[in-house]
Ligand SMILES: [Zn+2]
């Protein structure tokens with residue numbers, strides 16, 4: 603008998619504002635948007651940040667499109683959670699049906715989310731008329747403390763501590779339980795309790811981890827966000843299986859997120875840092891969580907056979923060193939030492955050669971010169987190349 607499978611995809615993981623800084627590309631710069639495909643075929647979208655545009659572009663691939671209604675949950679109305687809506691292509695196709703869930707904001711009144719749509723697309727903020735959005739849209743107001751059923755899945759909502767309010771969602775599917783708790787700050791007992799009720803025994807607990815514990819205790823106190831150590835604390839107290847650090851600060855480079863993740867992993871067994879393109883598969887309850895990155899989004903891939911010596915750390919924490927062959931290499935760029943000085947932003951071709959099992963391997967790459975500096979050796983230039991083709 604096959605066990606039910608749920609698939610959780612991360613389309614946007616950045617908090618507050620999108621980033622295009624190359625130092626943030628690995629975790630990704632799009633603002634919050636998650637997709638959960640439940641075993642019964644129900645499709646959930648969690649938040650409508652700029653990641654929603656990317657999800658929309660994949661609509662139709664991987665069986666994403668269907669005649670069934672897609673259920674879209676919006677946690678709150680801050681820009682980073684709604685900004686993808688006007689750019690979500692499936693909303694402009696009358697074949698598609700969406701059921702939206704969000705709360706009634708005291709600042710907006712009844713039909714809060716519908717008003718958000720209209721306001722975002724009002725002149726002069728957006729060039730396309732609202733009437734062009736021909737997909738069927740239904741809106742349901744939800745409050746904290748509700749529990750309801752969608753297909754075979756149970757949804758629970760709770761208020762979280764965040765300026766102007768934010769809802770956390772717990773979705774129990776036959777394959778496992780996913781808890782989405784972005785944008786929340788510890789420190790209000792009743793709301794801290796809400797977070798724990800949501801998280802209790804979850805397979806996947808996605809929690810706000812925007813700040814370091816030191817920032818949260820000092821200069822970022824009261825800003826409505828949390829840290830990896832708070833996530834670990836809640837995960838421990840409530841028996842969460844896997845913690846996912848989410849809503850990365852726009853000023854957190856990949857190296858900073860790496861460091862936050864490393865610290866969290868010293869304290870808790872199963873932790874991931876949410877990363878654009880990451881997919882988590884939830885299977886039978888007894889199996890460990892599977893997470894994988896389906897290839898780099900931007901890097902080039904080349905089949906190759908290069909000898910390599912790989913050193914690292916095993917899942918059990920043991921250091922290892924191993925000689926192997928590299929195949930299917932993905933490459934973003936290189937720093938090359940040249941006697942010539944190529945023109946900035948001109949195209950270069952780089953052919954790399956290395957001996958593999960079948961003789962000399964050749965890899966041909968075209969790239970763009972993005973940086974020129976004085977080389978380490980006299981008379982040489984250090985040339986930064988981003989590969990494009
Ligand atoms: Zn946010």
Ligand SMILES: [Zn+2]
Pocket residue numbers: 678680764785
């Ligand atoms: Zn917010």
